[in-house]
Amino acid sequence: MTSTIRATRVCFQLQIAPELLDEYVARHTPVWPEMLAEIAASGRRNYSLFLGDGGQLIGYYETDDDEAAQRYLAGSEVATRWEAEMSRFFVGLDGxxxxxxxxxxxxxxxxxxxxxxxxxxxDNESTAS
Incomplete structure (x- = not known):
């Protein structure tokens, strides 16, 4: 039986304070193992972050239910601690x-x-027959 769930692809953009770029990269090399486990447990997969010029950050992940993944992470003590520590790196971000x-x-x-x-x-081949 084939699954009818279609993965959602999510891409997002954030701006990192240029003076904090080196520290931001260091904090992701590696990410806390317990945070990695929470990301996976939330249902996010194929998660990547890409860093562009001037601190432009592009993120990408796939999930079957993005709202459920967000709820899971919002309720996670580990994710709450991680996000609290990461929030200072971003420019113009509320929340x-x-x-x-x-x-x-x-x-x-x-x-x-x-x-x-x-x-x-x-379809065209079927109609032509």
Whole structure:
């Protein structure tokens, strides 16, 4: 039986204070093992952070239920401690970094478009027969 749950891809943007970049990177090399476990337990997977010029931070993860993942982390003592320690690194952020980040709108995903294109070809072949 095939699962009908479609993973949600979440991408977000934050701004790190430029003077704190080295420390921010050091704090993620490595992340606390108990925080890693909480991220995984929340249902987030394929989680990555990318650092751009001037402290621009782009994050990405996949989840089957982002609202449930956010609720889980909001109630986690470990995540609360981690986010409290991380909050000082960010510019112009109101609230916890894990919940106040600016989400980005996905406009293209290769697999989705290939699947749609394949389905359209199959539909056209079925109609032509």
């Amino acid at each position: 916890r970094p894990d919940q106040a980040a600016t989400p980005l709108t996905e406009i293209f995903h290769l697999h989705d478009q290939l699947t749609a294109a394949h389905a359209a070809v199959s």
